[in-house]
Amino acid sequence: MTAAGGAHDWDDSYAGASPPWDVGRPQLAFVRLADAGALVGSVLDAGCGTGEHTILASRYGTRVLGIDLSSRAIEIARRKADERGVDASFQVFNALRLATLGETFDTVVDSGLFHVFDDAARALYVTALHSVLRPDGHLHLMCFSDRQPGDWGPRRVTEGELRAVFGAGWRIDSLASDTFDINPGLGVLSAQAWLADVVRLASG
Numbered sequence: 099m100t101a102a103g104g105a106h107d108w109d110d111s112y113a114g115a116s117p118p119w120d121v122g123r124p125q126l127a128f129v130r131l132a133d134a135g136a137l138v139g140s141v142l143d144a145g146c147g148t149g150e151h152t153i154l155a156s157r158y159g160t161r162v163l164g165i166d167l168s169s170r171a172i173e174i175a176r177r178k179a180d181e182r183g184v185d186a187s188f189q190v191f192n193a194l195r196l197a198t199l200g201e202t203f204d205t206v207v208d209s210g211l212f213h214v215f216d217d218a219a220r221a222l223y224v225t226a227l228h229s230v231l232r233p234d235g236h237l238h239l240m241c242f243s244d245r246q247p248g249d250w251g252p253r254r255v256t257e258g259e260l261r262a263v264f265g266a267g268w269r270i271d272s273l274a275s276d277t278f279d280i281n282p283g284l285g286v287l288s289a290q291a292w293l294a295d296v297v298r299l300a301s302g
Contacts, residue, residue, distance in 0.1 A: 139204025149175025
């Protein structure tokens with residue numbers, strides 16, 4: 099998971115027990131997307147963490163790159179891919195600087211990255227996504243939802259915020275409630291989420 103914080107901060111998340119978002123398998127929402135043929139062409143997994151969604155996309159025959167700010171997470175992801183015999187690429191990279199990556203993609207996957215950014219960084223991130231996603235390409239994004247009670251965990255995101263930030267240059271094809279699975283070591287098994295399918299327009 100890449101965030102507005104420094105790389106050292108995110109490396110610390112992977113130093114001991116698995117962090118809340120690292121459940122050791124892909125989120126079920128993305129398994130459904132893969133089964134439905136939605137992870138197509140060249141795929142970018144933005145904020146890939148330890149690589150579960152990158153590996154998932156690779157198993158469906160796509161060319162996929164997973165990026166994360168945490169070098170420790172990328173090391174774990176590369177080891178997982180090697181152990182599972184999966185041909186997946188990983189790179190330590192800041193998702194706010196995607197325009198400098200030098201690649202474009204047909205599909206972008208974001209599981210739990212969008213919601214870590216503050217307002218200013220969020221706008222930068224959406225602009226960065228637009229720069230690397232090909233026209234008519236799909237962004238499949240799952241983020242923490244304001245329907246989640248309590249104040250633990252990351253910042254809640256409203257439907258209105260999603261529709262506002264993916265305005266000009268984008269088209270939201272679907273925006274539905276879904277659920278994040280959470281590492282059971284925390285004593286909480288799931289959290290409310292938004293799952294969005296956002297299309298990058300050719301102009302705007």
